Each structure stands twice: as structure tokens, then as C-alpha cells.
Amino acid sequence: xxxxxxxFSTRSMEDYADRVVYEMQTFPDxxxxxxxxxxxGRLKTIxxxxxxxxxxxxxxxxxxxxFLVASAGRNAYGLTVEENKMELxxxxxxxxxxxxxxxxxxxxxxxxSRSDRTTRRNSVGFWIHYKTLxxxxxxxxxxxxxxxxxxKTVVDPRICAIDDxxxxxxxxxxxxxxxxxxxxxxxxxxxxxxxxxxVDAGGENVARKYAQAFGTRLMIAHKQRNYDKTNSVESVNxxxxxxxxxxEVWIVDDMIDTAGSVFTLxxxxxxxxxxxxxxxxxxxxxxxxxxxxxxDLYEEGALNRLIVTDTLEVSDEMRNSMPFLQVVSSARxxxxxxxRMHEEQSLSPFFDDFDPDHYLSNLKLFx
Numbered sequence: 001x002x003x004x005x006x007x008f009s010t011r012s013m014e015d016y017a018d019r020v021v022y023e024m025q026t027f028p029d030x031x032x033x034x035x036x037x038x039x040x041g042r043l044k045t046i047x048x049x050x051x052x053x054x055x056x057x058x059x060x061x062x063x064x065x066x067f068l069v070a071s072a073g074r075n076a077y078g079l080t081v082e083e084n085k086m087e088l089x090x091x092x093x094x095x096x097x098x099x100x101x102x103x104x105x106x107x108x109x110x111x112x113s114r115s116d117r118t119t120r121r122n123s124v125g126f127w128i129h130y131k132t133l134x135x136x137x138x139x140x141x142x143x144x145x146x147x148x149x150x151x152k153t154v155v156d157p158r159i160c161a162i163d164d165x166x167x168x169x170x171x172x173x174x175x176x177x178x179x180x181x182x183x184x185x186x187x188x189x190x191x192x193x194x195x196x197x198x199v200d201a202g203g204e205n206v207a208r209k210y211a212q213a214f215g216t217r218l219m220i221a222h223k224q225r226n227y228d229k230t231n232s233v234e235s236v237n238x239x240x241x242x243x244x245x246x247x248e249v250w251i252v253d254d255m256i257d258t259a260g261s262v263f264t265l266x267x268x269x270x271x272x273x274x275x276x277x278x279x280x281x282x283x284x285x286x287x288x289x290x291x292x293x294x295x296d297l298y299e300e301g302a303l304n305r306l307i308v309t310d311t312l313e314v315s316d317e318m319r320n321s322m323p324f325l326q327v328v329s330s331a332r333x334x335x336x337x338x339x340r341m342h343e344e345q346s347l348s349p350f351f352d353d354f355d356p357d358h359y360l361s362n363l364k365l366f367x
Contacts, residue, residue, distance in 0.1 A: 002065040002101055002102055002342060002344065003063050003064045003065045003100070003101040003102070004036060004063075004064045004065065005035060005036070005039050005064070005065050005067070005338075005342045006039055006040075006041040006059060006061050006064050006065070006066050006067070006100075007020065007021055007039055007040055007041060007066075007067045007069065007338065008040075008041040008042070008043055008057075008059070008066060008067070008068045008069070008091070008095065009043070009068065009069040009070065010043070010045075010068070010069075010070040010071075010084065010087050010088055010091055011045055011075070011077050011079065011087065012070065012071050012072070012073070012075035012076075012077060012079055012084045012087075012313075013069045013070055013071050013075070013108075015076060015313075016069060016071075016108070016310070016331065016334075017040070017069040018040070019329070019331040020069065020331045020334045020335045020338065021039060021040050021335075022331075023331050023332045023334075023335035024039070024335040024338065024339060025037075027335070027339065030339075033343075041057070041058075041059035041061065041066070042057075042058040042059050043055055043056065043057060043058065043091055043094070044056045044058055045087055045090075045091075053086060053087060053090055054090065055087065055090040055091045055093075055094045056094060057094050057095060057097075057098045060098075061095065061098045061099070061100040062098065062099045062100065063099070063100065063101050064100050064101060065100070065101055065102050065104075065342055066095055066100040066101075066102065066103045066104070067104045067105075067106055067338050067341075067342075068088075068091060068092065068095065068103060068104070068105050068106065069106045069107075069108075069334075070084070070087075070088045070091065070105060070106070070107055071084065071107055071108060071109050071111070071311070071312070072084035072085045072088065072111040072112070073109045073111050073283075073285065073311070073312040073313075074285070074286070074312045074313050075312075075313045076313050076315065081111055085129070088105075089132060089133075089136060092105070092133065092136040092137060092138055093136055093137075095137075096136060096137035102139045102140070103137060103138050103139050103140075104138070104139060104140040104141070104142060104338075104341060105133060105138045105140070105141045105142070106142045106143075106334065106337075106338065107141065107142070107143045108143065108144050108311035108312075108330060108334065109143070109144065109283045109285075109311040109312050110126070110129070110143045110146060110147075110151075112125040112126045112128070112129035113125075113126050113143075113146045113147040113148070113151045114147055116147065116148055116150055116151040116154075117150075124154070126151045126154060127154045130154055130155065130160070130162075131154075133160065134156075134159045134160035138160050139160060139161075140160065140161050140162075140163070140341075141160060141161070141162045141163070142162075142163045142165060142337060142341070143162065143163075143164055143165070144164075144165055144166075144167040144282060144283075144309075144311055144330065145164070145165075145166060145167045145168070145254045145282045145283065146164045147254060147255070148202075149164075151164075152164060163337075163347055165333075165337065165347070165350050165351070166350075166351060166353075167282045167309055167311070167330060167333070168206070168209065168210070168252075168282065168353075168354070169352075169353065169354035170309055170328050170330055170333060171252075171280045171282070171307055171309070171328060172210070172213055172214075172354035172356065173354055173359065174307060174326075174328045175214075175250075175280065175307070176354075176356045176359055176360065178326075180356065180360070181360075182360065183357070183360045183361065186214070186215075186356055186357070186360060190214055190215070190216060191214070191215045191216055193247055193248055193275075194214065194216045194247065194248050194249075194250065195211075195216055195217050195218070195219045195240070195242070195244060195247050195248070195249050195250070195274075196208075196210040196211040196214070196216055196217075196218060196219065196249075196250050196252055197218075197219035197220070197221055197238075197249050197250065197251045197252070197265070197269070198219070198220050198221055198251075198252070198253070199221055199251060199252075199253040199261045199262055199265060200221055200222060200261060201220060201221075201222045203252070203253050203254070204218075204220050206252055206253060206254060207219070207220065207252050209353060210250065210252050210280075212353075213353055213354055213355065213356060214356055217240070217241075217242045218240070219238060219239070219240040219242075219244065219249065220238075220239040220240070221237070221238055221239070221251075221265050221268075222237040222238075222239060238268065238269070238272065244269070244272060244273070244274050245272070245273040245274065245275075246273065246274070246275040247274055247275055248274075248275055248276040248277075248278070249269055249274050249275075249276070249277050249278070250278045250279075250280055251265060251266070251277065251278070251279045251280070252279075252280050252281065253281045254281065254282050254283060255281055255282060255283035255284070255285050256279070256281050256283075256284060256285060256286060256290060256294075256308070257285045257286075257287050257290065258287045258288070258289065258290050258293075259286075259289075259290035259293040259294055260293070262279055262293075262294075263293040263294075263296075263297060266279075266297050266302050266303055267297075267302065270302045276304045277302060277303055277304060278303075278304050278305045278306070278307070279303065279305075279306045279307070280306075280307040280308075281306075281307075281308055282308070282309050282311060283308070283309070283311050283312060284308035284309075284311075284312050284314055284327075285312065286312075286318070291318065291321060291322065294306060294322060294324075294325075295321065295322060298322070298323075298324045303324065304324065305324050305325075305326060306322065306324055306325050306326070307326045307327075307328060308325065308326075308327055308328070309327070309328045309329070309330045310327050310328070310329055310330055310331070311330060314327050333350070336350075337350060
């Protein structure tokens with residue numbers, strides 16, 4: 001182990017960090033391994049009259065193994081991306097000054113990974129974010145499902161390593177538990193009548209992994225954008241070599257932002273005679289007018305269900321306005337990752353893909 005474990009959070013992720021710590025404390029071997037009953041550290045953010053901020057550390061951490069849970073995304077406090085980032089940078093500086101052994105940043109959704117394309121005259125948000133974190137003293141970064149693998153090309157593991165843990169197994173397990181349940185359903189219903197579809201050509205690899213895991217056919221959507229307007233889609237082409245009429249389609253991706261792409265895709269699929277359409281994504285960004293678009297699809301009978309994880313705040317108001325929305329908790333997975341890192345064990349198991357056949361076979365033993 002790397003010194004006594006302490007888990008902190010910025011304001012945007014206080015509830016999430018509390019749930020992660022609770023999950024850790026429910027593990028059978030948590031207290032048997034000598035963990036402290038109180039591993040939750042406290043930070044205090046002070047805002048000055050002119051808008052400047054300062055973060056104070058209210059827990060002793062000298063020589064300890066510190067995990068900071070943070071995000072710049074949507075949160076219960078209504079803090080903006082800019083406010084969250086500044087608080088995060090101040091928090092890291094404050095923690096480093098308190099002389100811990102190591103600082104690991106756990107950022108379930110990395111907002112800046114959206115900006116990872118470099119041209120001659122543009123800033124690259126992920127590079128700026130990573131460089132700032134490393135220079136402030138972060139030793140390691142953990143995140144779920146970066147927007148693209150090219151983000152990781154800026155990482156220098158000698159200075160600050162990144163573990164980009166796939167969160168899609170959480171979704172796959174949830175689908176298996178709630179909509180398949182039995183091996184015969186997987187073999188007779190899912191593999192004959194389900195299709196997994198990408199939102200665009202760039203998401204083909206995501207959809208392919210779902211199709212391979214569940215043993216179904218793959219469908220690829222290729223969208224034509226209007227680059228004169230941000231987040232706009234003019235048309236969608238469907239690429240598949242199998243019959244799609246009356247089939248159940250799962251549209252999968254890493255995130256939903258304004259829902260422009262999925263809105264156009266769902267409309268196109270329904271026009272082509274598909275049966276049920278579901279959407280499953282990791283990060284529910286839900287920038288306006290995403291909620292309205294998704295509600296419209298549901299009210300028209302075009303969308304059956306939407307499954308997301310809790311890497312961003314999903315308020316009660318949002319849940320009530322979208323009764324078709326189902327949220328999968330990632331808190332236990334985060335707790336397992338933190339404990340394994342703290343105990344210096346391999347994270348390899350978290351990178352293995354989910355196998356529904358194996359899962360259902362094992363599940364059957366306990367029924």
C-alpha cells in the first residue's frame with residue numbers, strides 16, 4: 001500500500017464520492033485489511049468578492065495516498081465547466097502543498113476530451129488540461145471512456161499516467177440483468193432479433209464490441225454534418241447487410257451531447273421499419289436541447305428506453321421529465337478501482353470485455 005488512503009472530492013462530485021466511499025466500506029475485506037473507518041477527506045472552497053477562489057484542505061494527508069474525485073461536467077451545484085476546472089486546479093495545488101505521498105485524480109467524465117483534434121491554429125483542450133494537472137503535481141489520472149483514443153497520445157506516463165477504463169461493461173451487465181436474464185433468451189431472442197448500431201462511422205468500434213459481446217449483427221450509421229452549424233446533422237446513411245424491419249435496435253455510443261445525431265438516426269431507423277429502438281451511452285452530457293429531443297422521440301413512440309451511467313449528475317427533475325431514462329451506477333466499480341490501485345494490484349480485470357454467456361452461466365449456479 002502507498003500510505004493511508006484518503007478520498008477527497010471537489011464540490012461537483014461530493015455526492016458521487018460519498019457513494020464511492022460507502023461502497024468501499026461495504027466490501028467484506030475493507031476493515032480486515034486495516035482501512036480507517038473514516039477515509040473521507042474534506043476540502044473547503046472559499047469564493048472572494050471579486051470571483052477568485054481558494055481551496056483549503058481540512059484533513060491531514062502528509063505521507064498519505066490521496067484520491068481526488070472531480071469533474072467539470074453537469075453537477076448538483078450548477079457550477080459551470082470553467083468554475084469546476086478552476087476549483088479542481090486549486091484543489092490539487094492545496095493537496096500537493098499538504099505533502100501527500102501520491103495524488104490520483106479520478107475524473108469519471110473528462111469534459112476536455114471533447115477537444116483533442118489539432119490543426120495549425122486551434123487550442124487542444126485535453127492537452128491543456130493534462131499539462132496543467134501534471135504540472136500541479138497529479139501523479140495518476142483515472143477516467144471512464146475518453147471521447148477518443150487519440151486523446152491519450154498527449155500523455156507522458158513518466159510524468160503522469162492515465163488509465164482510461166472502459167465503462168461499457170457496466171451497461172452490458174445492466175442490459176443482461178434486466179432485459180435478457182436467461183441463456184435461452186440470449187440465444188433465441190437476442191442473437192436473432194437484436195442489432196447494435198453506431199451513431200456515426202467514428203463509433204463503429206464501440207458498436208462492434210457490443211455486437212461481438214452479445215453475438216448479434218452490426219449496423220453502422222454514417223452522418224453528414226453541416227459544418228456551418230455546431231452540433232447539426234443533415235442526413236444519416238445506414239450501412240448493414242441484414243434485414244432490419246421489426247428488429248430491436250440498440251444505438252450505442254460514449255455520450256449524448258445535444259442528441260442531434262441520435263434524434264436524426266432514430267427518425268431514420270423508424271422510417272425504415274425497425275421495431276424497438278433503445279439507446280445506451282456512458283456519459284449523459286445532455287446539453288440543450290437534448291432533453292426535449294429525447295422526450296419528443298419517446299412521445300412519438302420512436303424511442304423505447306435510454307440507458308446511461310452516473311458519470312454526470314442526473315437530477316430528480318431530469319429523471320422525472322424522462323421516465324424512459326435508466327441510470328446505471330458506477331460507484332461500486334470506482335470503489336473497486338480505487339482499492340486495487342491503493343493496494344498496488346493490477347487494473348487489468350477492468351479492461352476485460354463483458355461476456356454475457358459466461359455471466360449468465362455463473363448466474364445460473366446461484367438461482
